[in-house]
Amino acid sequence: MQATSRSFKDNAHQALNDEQLRRALDNMKEGFIAKRAKAAAKLPEFDALRDQARDIKDHTLENLDAYLELYAEKVESVGGTVHWCPTADDARKAVVDICQAVGAKTVTKGKSMIAEELALNEHLEANGLIPIETDLGEYIIQLRNEPPSHIIAPAIHLNKEQVASDFRAAHVDLPADRQLEEPQQLVGEARAVLRQKYLDADVGITGANFLIAETGTSIIVTNEGNGDLTQSLPKVHIVVASIEKIVPSLEDASAILRVLARSATGQEFSTYTTFSTGPKRSDDPDGPEQYHVILLDNGRSRMLGSEFQDMLRCIRCGACMNHCPVYHSVGGHAYGWVYPGPMGAVLTPSLIGVDEAGHLPNASTFCGRCEAVCPMRIPLPKMMRHWREQEFQKHLSPTAVRLGLGAWTFVARRPSLYHFTTGLKARVLSMIAGKRGRLAKVPLASGWTSHRDLPAPEGRTFMDLWAKQRRTAQRPGQETV
Amino acid sequence: MTNGRTTVLGAVRRSLGRSDADSDAAMAAAKARIAAHPRGLLPERSRCDPIAQLDLFQAQVEAVDATVVRLSALAEVPQAVADYLKSHNLPGDLRMAPAAELQALPWTTAAPMLTVTTGKAEPQDVSSLTAAFAGIAETGTLMLHSGPEGPTTLNFLPENHIVVLKSSQVVGAYEEAWERLREARADEGLPRTVNLVTGPSRTGDIEQTIQLGAHGPKRLHILLIEDAG
Numbered sequence: 001m002q003a004t005s006r007s008f009k010d011n012a013h014q015a016l017n018d019e020q021l022r023r024a025l026d027n028m029k030e031g032f033i034a035k036r037a038k039a040a041a042k043l044p045e046f047d048a049l050r051d052q053a054r055d056i057k058d059h060t061l062e063n064l065d066a067y068l069e070l071y072a073e074k075v076e077s078v079g080g081t082v083h084w085c086p087t088a089d090d091a092r093k094a095v096v097d098i099c100q101a102v103g104a105k106t107v108t109k110g111k112s113m114i115a116e117e118l119a120l121n122e123h124l125e126a127n128g129l130i131p132i133e134t135d136l137g138e139y140i141i142q143l144r145n146e147p148p149s150h151i152i153a154p155a156i157h158l159n160k161e162q163v164a165s166d167f168r169a170a171h172v173d174l175p176a177d178r179q180l181e182e183p184q185q186l187v188g189e190a191r192a193v194l195r196q197k198y199l200d201a202d203v204g205i206t207g208a209n210f211l212i213a214e215t216g217t218s219i220i221v222t223n224e225g226n227g228d229l230t231q232s233l234p235k236v237h238i239v240v241a242s243i244e245k246i247v248p249s250l251e252d253a254s255a256i257l258r259v260l261a262r263s264a265t266g267q268e269f270s271t272y273t274t275f276s277t278g279p280k281r282s283d284d285p286d287g288p289e290q291y292h293v294i295l296l297d298n299g300r301s302r303m304l305g306s307e308f309q310d311m312l313r314c315i316r317c318g319a320c321m322n323h324c325p326v327y328h329s330v331g332g333h334a335y336g337w338v339y340p341g342p343m344g345a346v347l348t349p350s351l352i353g354v355d356e357a358g359h360l361p362n363a364s365t366f367c368g369r370c371e372a373v374c375p376m377r378i379p380l381p382k383m384m385r386h387w388r389e390q391e392f393q394k395h396l397s398p399t400a401v402r403l404g405l406g407a408w409t410f411v412a413r414r415p416s417l418y419h420f421t422t423g424l425k426a427r428v429l430s431m432i433a434g435k436r437g438r439l440a441k442v443p444l445a446s447g448w449t450s451h452r453d454l455p456a457p458e459g460r461t462f463m464d465l466w467a468k469q470r471r472t473a474q475r476p477g478q479e480t481v
Numbered sequence: 482m483t484n485g486r487t488t489v490l491g492a493v494r495r496s497l498g499r500s501d502a503d504s505d506a507a508m509a510a511a512k513a514r515i516a517a518h519p520r521g522l523l524p525e526r527s528r529c530d531p532i533a534q535l536d537l538f539q540a541q542v543e544a545v546d547a548t549v550v551r552l553s554a555l556a557e558v559p560q561a562v563a564d565y566l567k568s569h570n571l572p573g574d575l576r577m578a579p580a581a582e583l584q585a586l587p588w589t590t591a592a593p594m595l596t597v598t599t600g601k602a603e604p605q606d607v608s609s610l611t612a613a614f615a616g617i618a619e620t621g622t623l624m625l626h627s628g629p630e631g632p633t634t635l636n637f638l639p640e641n642h643i644v645v646l647k648s649s650q651v652v653g654a655y656e657e658a659w660e661r662l663r664e665a666r667a668d669e670g671l672p673r674t675v676n677l678v679t680g681p682s683r684t685g686d687i688e689q690t691i692q693l694g695a696h697g698p699k700r701l702h703i704l705l706i707e708d709a710g
Contacts, residue, residue, distance in 0.1 A: 024688075031689045045524050052521045059514070065493045065504060066511035072486070078670060084485030086492070136695055137686035153686065160687050183687040187695055194696065199604055214515045215671050225682040225697025228637045232674070243489065248511065249518035254655040258524070268541070269620035271683055272697065275675040285579070285632040286601040287673050301492035 001119045001147055003352055005336035008359035015330040024157050025328050032322035035266025036373065043262065053256045054377045057313040060246055061304065067213040067246045072295070074216025078278030080291040091296045092123045095205070095238060098292055099129055102236055104202035110220060110227030111135035112207025113151055113316060114240045114296060116338045117351070120205070131205075132197045134226035136190050143170045149332030151339065152264050152318040157331050160186060194226070204230040204288070208241035209315065210256070211293075214249040215277055218293065221260065223271040231276060237288035239276070242296045244312040250275075256315060259375035264317035299351045307386045311346050313376040320370035320380060326363050335360060342370035342380040349387050358396050361387035404444075423461050430459035520656045527619040527653030534618045538651050539705070541621025545680030546693060547701035554706065555582070555645070559592035561704050562643055566595070566608060569700070571641060574598075576606040580630035583612055583645065601632035608641040614665075615658040616651040616705075620679055623703070624658045627674040636676050642698040644678075647706045 004011060015021055040046045060067055072082040085091040095118075099107060107129050109115060121131045121142070133142040137154035141147065143166045148154030155163070164180040167189055179185055198204075206227050208218040218239045220227040231237045247253050261267040280287030303312055321327040321341025332340035337357065339347050345360040354361075361384035370380045391397050392405070411418050433439050433456030441449050448454055494504060526537065539549045552561055566573060577583055579599040588597050602609060611631060615624040623644055627633045636642060652658050655677075662675070682697030693699055 027689055031685075043524060043526075045522055048522055049524075056521075062497070063507040063511045065490055065497065065499065066507040068490065068493065069508070070511055070515065082486075084489045086485055086488040090485060134696065135686070136684045140686070153689070155686055156689070163687060183690045183692050186687055187684060187692040191694065191696060195604070213511065214518060217671060223682070224684045224695035225637050226695065228633070228676070229696055232633045232637065243493070248514045250659045251518045251520050251656050254659065255521040257655070265685065267545075267679075269622055269677070269679045271545070271678065271680050273622075273677040273679075275671065275677075277671040277673060277675075280673050281628070283629040284627055284673055285629065286634045287627060295489070297489045297492060301489065301496050304493060304496035305498060306496070 001116070001122075001338065003337040003348075003356055005348060005352070005357040005360055008334060008336055008363060011334035011336055012330040012363070015334045020159065020162075021157055021331050024159060025331055028153075028156060028322065029328060032266065032318075036263060036319060036322065037266075039262040039266040039268060042268070043258075046259070046262065049255065049259050050375050050377055053259050053315075053375060054313060056247060056252045056255060057376060060248060060252075061244065061309060061312055064243065064246065064304065067248060068243060068295070071211055071213040071216060071246055074213065075278065075291075075293055076216075078216055080216065080278045080293060082293045082295055085294055085296045085298075088118050088296070088298050091118050091240065091294050091298070092120065094292075094294050095120060095240070096123065096127045096129070098236065098238055098290075099124070099203050100127070102202060102290070104129060104236070106130045106132060106197065106201045107203045107205060108132050108134050108198055108201040108230045108234065109138070110204070110206035110222065110230045111138050111154070112205065112240055113148075113338060114207050114242055114294075115205065116148060117298065118240065118296075120240070132194070132201070134194050134198065134224075134230050135222070136187065136224060136226075139190060139194065140166060143167075147333065147338065149340065150318060150321060151316050151341075151343075157333065198229045198233050201230075201234045203236040203238060204232075204234040205238045205240060206231050208239050208245050208293075209260070210247050210253045211241055211245045212248075212250060212253055212275075213246055215275075217250075217275045217277045219253060219257075219273060219275055221257070221270045221273050223265075223267075225272055228272055228274055231274075232287055235288060236290040236292070237276070237279070238292045238294060240294045240296065242298065242300055244300055244314075260315055260317055263319040263373065263375040303350050308346065308350050308383055310378050311343070311350065311383060313378055314343055314347070315376060316343075317375060319373045319375065323369040323373050325365060325367060325369070330363075335363075342384070343378075346378075346380055346383045346387070354387055354391055354394065355396055358387070358391045361385075361391070419461070419463055423464060426457040426461050427459055429456045432456070523654045523656065524619055529618075529653065531648070531651075534651055534653055535648055535705070535707075538616050538618040538621055541618065542680070542703060543621075545621060546683075547621070547680045547703060549703045549705050551705045551707055555647075555708075556587060556591070558583075558645055558704055558706075559586050559588050559595070562610060563592040563595055565643060565702055566641075569641070571608055574607060576600070576602055576609045576635060576639060578609075578611040578631050578635055580612045583610065602634035602638035604638065606635075606639045608643065609635040609639040610643045610645065611635050613644050613646040613650060613703075615661060616646045616703075617655055617658050617677070618651060618653050619655070622655070622677050622679045624662070625676045625678060626662070626672040628672050631672075633674045633676065636678060637697045640694065640698055641700045641702070642681070643702045643704065645704050645706065647708045649708050651705075 684695035
């Protein structure tokens with residue numbers, strides 16, 4: 001998809017004025033946050049399991065070249081094919097070649113963020129293939145021709161009335177007077193419509209939550225069962241996965257799975273966790289005849305060994321965005337590319353460039369909730385700071401910001417000047433604010449004051465108060481307040 | 482594809498700052514870890530005696546909207562299936578996995594009202610019966626796998642999925658189920674598909690309200706045979 005991360009500020013502004021989006025996002029604060037907290041509280045080992053998950057991924061990333069080789073050997077030893085794809089173009093071409101080689105017409109798809117990253121649907125359509133999303137949320141946004149707004153709940157920005165109207169527009173063969181008020185009716189209709197698509201499809205494409213080096217296995221985790229129908233009914237199963245999905249063994253995958261669903265939806269375990277190893281065996285009654293893995297780099301190898309390596313531990317649970325006050329305010333589309341929220345603010349500049357996505361790491365209050373809930377203990381705020389530094393070094397920040405920071409640096413390096421100017425500023429602002437204690441307008445701060453008042457300082461700086469307290473404390477017999 | 486492989490591995494090695502000797506050391510470390518496949522921390526709740534384990538398994542299954550009945554012998558399965566289908570007003574047609582153990586049951590005498598056929602799932606199949614490889618108590622999870630006796634489509638296409646599980650197959654943690662599968666398969670490696678199933682299909686994609694039966698089964702019913710004494 002065409003990134004619109006450059007216009008984050010406009011996107012965010014529009015989102016903030018969208019009443020319907022506000023209601024949809026409010027819903028999520030109650031849902032995901034409370035459910036995750038409950039699931040974490042029910043498992044006393046949860047935090048220790050997070051440490052362990054982090055360590056498993058760190059070990060794997062440190063030895064990623066070896067694990068990739070071992071994984072690929074194993075896939076090929078059970079009759080699968082690995083397509084090593086350095087770039088998104090390579091991956092798109094590999095998928096289309098496989099589809100064309102079997103004369104495919106329709107392609108069903110399980111939910112895959114890598115497929116979103118590749119803009120695979122557009123590419124399949126451009127090559128005469130018909131892609132059909134089967135995850136309910138993905139199906140809805142495909143009908144609306146929209147990108148997902150959340151990595152595990154792609155249609156979280158919509159309400160049921162919007163979905164009903166999309167279904168009426170798309171499913172014109174069904175009776176016009178049918179009832180579509182209740183979620184169950186919408187789910188039932190999607191189930192019936194998609195059922196035939198699974199059976200008609202020539203190729204099924206899924207993503208992968210993990211790849212296991214020990215066995216050459218790909219894992220998908222779903223609640224709907226759509227991924228399983230997608231990969232068991234057609235003749236060909238294509239897995240699109242990026243290189244950092246590797247884990248060493250079945251035990252390591254199981255250990256990380258223990259923190260995935262709990263962090264994502266607050267379930268103890270997702271409904272379906274499916275381990276796929278190669279194509280159907282000669283005596284299997286069902287399953288695909290071909291099994292292909294598209295192994296995508298697309299910028300990830302560059303992150304290894306850099307200050308962004310920790311981001312490669314991410315298991316795409318969505319906990320960071322579920323807990324992010326900025327995401328809660330603007331939703332996922334404002335971020336302008338595939339990955340929203342704090343993980344997107346770190347990953348997007350890595351994959352499409354900080355010149356393209358520099359706004360995203362700035363869209364954070366550094367409140368730290370994302371890092372506090374991340375099951376893989378990724379230091380997201382620290383990495384956003386790295387991007388801000390790079391943005392500054394590359395002269396990408398606006399002139400006003402650069403001049404302001406330059407002036408601040410000059411003053412901050414001179415302690416007496418710093419104390420003098422901050423003391424002066426505090427007294428002046430306090431004087432202007434008067435008894436009200438708030439300022440409606442401040443020069444150079446319209447970004448703040450056009451939306452709300454600025455609370456004024458009370459007149460004395462911390463350093464003043466500290467010095468005064470020290471003086472008082474040195475006089476015995478006097479109260480030290 | 483040799484080219485793509487060389488490019489990706491080369492880029493990974495450059496970023497990791499590898500010399501040839503480093504690459505060899507990484508390969509040795511990776512092979513050693515895979516050979517040992519060490520278990521990590523297992524949740525305390527999964528460490529209990531077999532009776533408590535069965536209770537935990539059942540409680541966890543019921544917490545995710547599936548149902549369990551306990552039977553004292555495999556021979557009771559046909560009657561239990563018939564009872565279940567009847568209690569939900571479902572037709573008496575059953576698509577059964579071609580598993581020797583299930584086929585050997587007294588279907589015609591114990592449940593003459595059922596029409597039992599075997600094979601992979603067809604689109605018109607409403608109810609299926611399969612045999613599990615293991616039950617995992619920590620989250621109420623079934624482990625089922627593909628093979629001549631286990632078509633994967635039976636776990637997903639029909640609206641009602643009934644599973645036979647023996648109490649001797651119930652373990653505490655996922656890792657124990659993997660160990661049993663490794664032992665059972667010896668040198669064969671993993672089957673094409675291993676399904677960990679925890680409750681019936683569901684979705685939260687419409688306004689985050691949980692709806693059962695999104696694409697897979699609307700109902701999951703487990704017949705737990707207490708065969709361990």
